[in-house]
Amino acid sequence: MTADPRFLIVDDFSTMRRIVRNLLKEIGFGNAEEAEDGVVALNMLKAGKFDFVVSDINMPNMNGFELLKNIRADDSLKAIPVLMVTAEAKKEDIVMAAQGGASGYIVKPFTKATLEEKVQKIMTKQG
């Protein structure tokens, strides 16, 4: 992971994108872009170099599961960690995300401490 990792925040609600972006800035990661759904996110990921994806699940056009599947199926993207941040709290969804290759899973509403912990944990794992 680079010293100034570039984040992509994917959520269909602009308020949540702002919240995650501000939280990442507070915990020391100020380099972030935003996408409103999986389709936009996938295009951005293919077009530019990103080091970390924070994604919602329930989104129009392409949901978080589909985005995760596409990322993991693409040789140039599959190494990027994907942290799911979602209101979907069903166990089957959490299991599905893990089986699909998600690096972490946060249920909304969440705290700054939770986001920081998960991001740092994934960063440490990535090396």
Added chain:
Amino acid sequence: MGHSEAAVLAGQHPQHADGADAAAAVPPSGTDSDDGIRQRIGHLTRTLHDALRQLGYDRELTQARDNLPDARDRLAYIARVTGEAAEKVLNAVDRARTVQEELTGQAGSLQKRWQAVAAYAADGKGCTPAGKSLIGETCEFFAAVGGQADRTNAILTDIMMAQDFHDLTGQVIRRVVTLAQSLEEQLVKLLIETTPPELRPRLEHLQLEGPVVAPEGRDDVVADQQGVDDLLASLGF
């Protein structure tokens, strides 16, 4: 409970308006061709329609259908207004953070200068006891500014995090709107199927009408305050 309603609930066939027995028109079992099935469904629908009409439920169905777009639009309005409110709060938090950062920066700069003054005064060079005390208190104040700024930032973070209600409630509203839309479509289909052919064009027109709250493309509503002002100005107010 009326006779017809009781009959429907009991699975019996009430009489048609023209007196014919709906059950008598149903083909005998064992002829399950597509046409036969369609014919039977048609008769069941007719029976249901008659029962609903006799009970006055067709009017209630129409009324329910008419109210659904309004309910959807009201929910969409709530989602939009709460979203705008959340954005306003986030903007205010951003502005407050900027002010806080400026304050902290200025305090840090002044703290260094006052520390130099304090070192000078500590040598007893031209400073009264009251002056020494004031210098000490000022240095302590500047030293505390950083901690207070951190606490303010933590509060601002709490305020920011509370705006996640927009995402959470918005998702619920979206699901209810989708449900209402599906319900409305099914009600319209039911009404069309149970309405005499000569009255159907009116209902089909209703189906195409869609939401009425969205002001875009309408000339009987204003889209914003500018529209209100322009309208009042055109009337000479």
